[in-house]
Amino acid sequence: MTDRSLHLVTLVGSLRKKSYNAAVARALPDLAPEGMSITPLPSVGSVPHYDADVQAEGFPESVQALGNAIRGADGVIIISPEYNYSVPGVLKNAIDWCSRLPDQPFRRKPVLIQSASPGVLGGARMQYHLRQILVFLDALAFTVPEVMVGGAAGKIDEATGTLTDQGTRDFITKQLKAFAEFVQRVSPG
Numbered sequence: 001m002t003d004r005s006l007h008l009v010t011l012v013g014s015l016r017k018k019s020y021n022a023a024v025a026r027a028l029p030d031l032a033p034e035g036m037s038i039t040p041l042p043s044v045g046s047v048p049h050y051d052a053d054v055q056a057e058g059f060p061e062s063v064q065a066l067g068n069a070i071r072g073a074d075g076v077i078i079i080s081p082e083y084n085y086s087v088p089g090v091l092k093n094a095i096d097w098c099s100r101l102p103d104q105p106f107r108r109k110p111v112l113i114q115s116a117s118p119g120v121l122g123g124a125r126m127q128y129h130l131r132q133i134l135v136f137l138d139a140l141a142f143t144v145p146e147v148m149v150g151g152a153a154g155k156i157d158e159a160t161g162t163l164t165d166q167g168t169r170d171f172i173t174k175q176l177k178a179f180a181e182f183v184q185r186v187s188p189g
């Protein structure tokens with residue numbers, strides 16, 4: 001149970017229909033403590049490739065919508081795969097657009113990072129690159145506990161796209177509770 005009601009939004013770094021990371025994101029509302037709501041942001045695929053010439057003519061509506069949804073939330077949960085030991089280009093592109101918006105939406109915004117991978121490290125290296133990006137954005141990145149879902153293929157039901165592994169679900173519940181305390185501590189309601 002949170003002391004005040006919290007509205008969090010999820011940003012998924014994969015466009016794949018059967019994405020493991022999207023499956024983790026879909027599981028979050030059920031795992032959240034009472035008083036915390038979690039809804040998805042628009043897809044990172046909804047924004048065009050970053051182009052300063054396009055920006056000079058005005059921010060695309062899709063970018064403004066993404067920025068407004070982030071500004072309106074108490075915190076952002078970024079759930080992303082690791083590509084070549086780093087952040088997928090589609091996610092970085094969406095973040096790059098947001099970083100150019102006036103009233104930059106990530107500034108002083110609590111951010112929680114999660115990742116899933118078929119590999120054993122669960123996308124850990126992506127998380128540390130993302131943390132570096134969040135420094136420039138002046139976001140408030142939550143630290144521990146970390147959620148890195150390794151061996152994701154055995155923890156997500158392929159047919160239904162449901163996160164079925166109970167140990168992972170329990171650990172995410174623990175992390176969300178800790179993040180709720182962090183949000184209430186670092187950002188006044």
Ligand SMILES: Cc1cc2nc3c(=O)[nH]c(=O)nc-3n(C[C@H](O)[C@H](O)[C@H](O)COP(=O)(O)O)c2cc1C
Nearest residue numbers: 014016019020021081082083084085117118119123
């Ligand atoms: C271009 C590319 C690079 C990848 N690099 C990594 C990597 O560095 N580490 C890793 O654990 N998995 C890597 N993978 C495998 C992804 O973790 C795997 O495809 C995963 O299912 C992607 O996440 P999703 O299911 O949410 O789409 C890579 C996949 C692609 C397509």
